[in-house]
Amino acid sequence: IELAKTKRAGLRALLDALDLSGRPLSSQDVAIRFAPKLNALSRMENGILPIDLYLVDDSKKAQEMVSTVLENNMARVSLQGEGESEALMQLEKWPHTEFVYVSSEKFHRGVIGLIATKLSQKTNLPVFVGSKDESGRVTGSARLPAGMKKSLVRALESSSQVLQRFGGHDAAAGFEVHADDEMKMIDLLKFYFIASAVDSDVIQSQESSILSFDLKLPLHEVQESLMKWFDLLGPYGQSFEVPIFCVRDVVLREVKTLKGGHLKLRVECTQSKKTLDALYFSPPADRVESLPDPGSLLDLCGELQWNYFLGKKTIQLLLKDYQAVK
Secondary structure: OOOOOOOOHHHHHHHHHOOOOOOOOOHHHHHHHHHHHHHHHHHHOOOOOHHHHHHOOOHHHHHHHHHHHHHHHHHHHHHHHHHHHHHHHHHOOOOOOOOEEEEEOOOOHHHHHHHHHHHHHHHOOOEEEEEEOOOOEEEEEEEOOOOOOOOHHHHHHOOOOOEEEEEEOOOEEEEEEEHHHHHHHHHHHHHHHHHHOOHHHHHHHHHOOOOOOOEEEEHHHOOHHHHHHHHHHOOOEOOEOOOOEEEEEEEEEEEEEOOOOOEEEEEEEOOOOOEEEEEEOOOOHHHHHOOOOOOOEEEEEEEEEEEEEOOEEEEEEEEEEEEEOO
């Protein structure tokens, strides 16, 4: 609420550039569209920090700064995409099943955490990603899949004899190692993960890939009255997660591929002609390949949200996953 009313020139200019002005902001607007642009400033280290945008008081200078912010974010997206492609190529030759370690001179230091997160989601394994520089130093980031009961800090402690430094917490950590010691680190990590494997970890690892939801509902119940109730419960965030809905028995009518490899599904209610757009951001390759043909019945799981486009306000689903109805 306060961000939507801000008088600060830099924040106002960024809201205008993202077409977020003149309407209420949801927690998803801030988390998905607004905050990542500021976060990219720190990742890319281009001389502008989020605090600079916050403090600028000249409107013209603020607009110039926002142009740089958006260009910076586009560069981050490009470097992240290139890094993920390189990481997936390395993953094809990775021999171990307990964890993943990839490193390259092609990985920009500012996006290795994002690459590690993507790989942990894809593999459901602990992931370590390293960015090599010309001196042979490897700056790394590690991520744990959601729900896995292991500790990245303890894993890195097991490799401390070859690490220059490390730190973090159970689910996310960072490290530095010299390129000459990477193979020793991999061997030590393998020993740690094999030694620490217990039945509960295996079960947890398997269960963490199962998507849970809060409520099932048919598409004809997805109406403005539901969204008013949904908005009233917000804002959502840490310790009060966005509700996940399962929209059941819808007919897949159309699939469009959007820029960046995202998908837009249009589905229709079996009881009426009511339709709904579902946006599937960065879908895993196996989910794209297994998507059934138009005319098929699906159950969809995701977040309901408002979409503002050309002055129109419609309901859409931010898709987390789908299941074909047999």
